[in-house]
């Protein structure tokens with residue numbers, strides 16, 4: 001069952017008349033219980049896509065086209081009150097910066113309990129008790145004592161776990177996690193990823209995971225959407241995507257990652273050129289300026305199903321064939 | 325030949341800890357680190373956030389106070405250098421930090437930034453523009469862009485500017501503190517290739533501080549693994565990655581996500597419980613004892629010694645590398 005479906009989402013910045021397009025016709029979907037990874041270059045529009053699903057786009061940013069359905073309901077038609085109720089109950093988010101997204105003046109226990117109280121799912125005392133339980137689940141030692149502390153008294157890794165506890169306590173149906181482990185060390189990252197998988201499986205929570213780490217993608221995702229230049233350029237199940245990427249950008253991205261089993265000290269494969277900023281996107285295929293397969297056809301914009309097959313899609317006129 | 329040797333280095337910072345800045349504490353950021361680096365060699369220092377990697381590099385650069393221990397450059401104790409000798413030594417060692425944005429003056433052209441060390445060290449001014457062009461070409465920048473401000477460059481190009489500036493005085497040693505972590509993945513490999521090529525062409529030695537172990541595996545000759553201010557394992561990269569001995573190194577390596585979804589769920593991961601303890605309040609004895617899966621009660625008693633387990637491979641663990649069993 002499709003839980004979330006985003007179609008043709010377009011987000012622009014700036015005043016009418018002088019608008020800059022940052023997200024350009026993004027479509028993606030998440031099924032109930034599934035983990036979908038959203039990957040891509042820095043600035044490709046991953047965070048903006050996530051924020052707009054929650055209706056949390058910052059000032060100056062406008063969704064100018066597209067439709068977002070959650071559980072079949074069009075989020076644009078919900079009253080602000082209904083949207084707020086959805087957030088924190090059925091839809092939760094973990095942000096890129098754990099420390100700055102927690103309130104420094106409220107104890108972590110109260111912050112974890114908040115969504116239960118706000119949504120009237122538990123009384124104050126019961127909610128606090130469940131918050132302590134949740135803090136324990138996410139691996140915080142001495143949870144009862146920690147619950148009474150302020151975020152500033154906790155390490156970055158612990159704050160991250162507090163965010164996760166706060167997001168998961170109401171057993172949301174969809175969790176959007178924006179780089180939830182980027183600021184963490186690998187041993188802590190491993191704990192958090194295990195925890196997300198465990199809690200996800202237990203409550204049937206679907207996860208939209210934004211990351212730039214292909215290792216993390218491989219270890220967590222069922223399906224992957226690859227973004228480049230404000231567009232989804234490839235979408236496929238994780239195993240076939242890694243084994244046989246179709247879009248040249250995906251192929252190059254996979255080849256650039258240094259691997260432990262690679263002979264050391266040799267030149268690494270690298271993608272020539274720089275990530276173009278939205279102001280400098282080339283006409284036609286956005287990857288054209290760095291693509292080794294580009295030709296005259298690529299001055300037109302390839303649609304996502306230009307190279308479709310089964311449930312795979314790729315936006316390319318000359319897709320890669322077979323294992324890379 | 326040994327270019328740099330760090331002997332039993334300690335860097336302790338006094339800090340105020342109480343909520344109102346009352347109580348005094350001591351952060352033992354680096355607490356007895358010994359390392360050496362040969363010419364043309366890459367020594368990587370890895371370990372979790374806050375374990376003292378940057379502080380070690382900063383102490384070498386004179387940017388962190390040395391509480392105890394010695395730093396020898398080309399065999400000579402830097403603490404005994406006079407002003408002229410220190411200045412000469414600092415020509416020979418340069419640094420590339422993580423964040424190319426804050427490393428460059430946004431109002432200066434990149435040519436001026438690259439020329440800065442040349443000007444400071446009294447390079448003849450007539451030769452400077454030529455040298456700047458040469459450096460830009462060396463790091464893969466087009467000299468036509470010399471008048472640009474850093475704001476008009478991409479992150480990868482800015483890091484190239486920082487590297488060009490570090491190479492201006494032809495150093496022997498470059499301390500790279502997380503040189504690619506702020507860059508997008510597709511740009512990281514460009515910069516790593518550049519660093520490897522420059523090492524080859526110019527005979528540079530790198531003290532390479534990083535937390536991305538896949539990057540370290542690729543670029544390092546030797547690796548030192550730090551935990552809470554001390555080195556817990558050190559050796560040739562092939563040994564530390566291929567045959568890790570310290571339980572922390574094992575956990576660290578097993579936690580690296582592998583980019584192959586076909587292996588999903590089939591890998592055995594060593595799961596550590598708990599966080600890195602606060603450096604203000606380290607556990608007695610072995611610093612890893614609070615998270616170690618094979619700890620014994622005796623581990624709390626004394627800090628284990630760094631014991632040779634193999635040629636150039638040293639491990640600090642009383643279970644895996646007991647004292648007195650060296651080279652057996």
Ligand SMILES: Nc1ncnc2c1ncn2[C@@H]1O[C@H](COP(=O)(O)OP(=O)(O)OP(=O)(O)O)[C@@H](O)[C@H]1O
Nearest residue numbers: 013022041042043044045046047048049058061278
């Ligand atoms: N408020 C804003 N006004 C103008 N441009 C913005 C604004 N917020 C984001 N952008 C731009 O929109 C583009 C997409 O940003 P977004 O944060 O979605 O990228 P991302 O894919 O999440 O990147 P990263 O991997 O670096 O987090 C970027 O070029 C960014 O600079």
Ligand SMILES: Nc1ncnc2c1ncn2[C@@H]1O[C@H](COP(=O)(O)OP(=O)(O)OP(=O)(O)O)[C@@H](O)[C@H]1O
Nearest residue numbers: 337339351353372373374375376377378379380603
């Ligand atoms: N000037 C200072 N005053 C007080 N404490 C400091 C100072 N500089 C560093 N520290 C502390 O010393 C410890 C080691 O810090 P350091 O920056 O060397 O760690 P690191 O290994 O480089 O970590 P990261 O991977 O996060 O960069 C940390 O606990 C840090 O908070």
Ligand code: SF4
Nearest residue numbers: 285288291298316317
């Ligand atoms: S459409 Fe053309 S330029 Fe774009 S990725 Fe495919 S081959 Fe490359």
Ligand code: SF4
Nearest residue numbers: 610613616623641642
């Ligand atoms: S000395 Fe003890 S606590 Fe320390 S790493 Fe070895 S077994 Fe673990």
Ligand SMILES: [Mg+2]
Nearest residue numbers: 046047048096
């Ligand atoms: Mg982002």
Ligand SMILES: [Mg+2]
Nearest residue numbers: 377378379501
């Ligand atoms: Mg550091």
